[in-house]
């Protein structure tokens with residue numbers, strides 16, 4: 216019996232490694248998704264920046280057209296100065312030219328402000344593009360690493376599963392059945408060590424007399440609290 220219990224104990228160790236491997240495998244899609252999210256966030260930022268730059272450029276073109284119109288207007292008014300007959304008309308025209316020039320100055324100022332803004336935004340846009348390229352490169356590397364890891368983990372799990380099944384095949388059918396049921400019901404942990412009178416599966420005390428029995432590994436004993444198969448091995 217001791218031999219069989221020990222075999223189950225070893226099978227359990229492998230089982231726990233399989234569970235850990237599967238847990239890691241499940242993390243891979245999450246890591247990939249996180250990377251995708253990060254990438255699309257930077258993409259979104261860049262698109263927004265581009266959109267704003269385009270809008271401001273449109274406004275600048277509009278203002279530049281206005282500026283041309285205003286300059287034409289001033290020229291025409293200045294030509295008219297030669298044709299006026301009275302001083303009153305002359306003064307009125309001068310006033311009109313003056314205010315057209317003021318408007319022109321304001322428009323010019325607007326154009327300059329817009330150009331400054333666009334220049335700053337272009338700098339942001341360029342650094343966002345560099346950030347994106349860097350992130351894309353990192354993602355590629357990480358993705359390849361995850362794929363490689365996943366692939367080798369698949370192989371490791373397959374190998375461990377064979378080892379576990381080999382071990383389980385040499386214990387009695389009765390023990391194997393109990394093991395499989397407990398594995399299902401107890402989160403993959405069917406066999407557990409004991410220490411200082413405590414079941415390491417559920418951390419509950421085992422009655423002293425029973426604990427002494429357990430340390431002998433002579434018969435199948437299950438934890439009174441969690442039902443797990445108990446096996447005693449020092450320093451493990």
Ligand SMILES: [Zn+2]
Nearest residue numbers: 414417438441
């Ligand atoms: Zn227990």
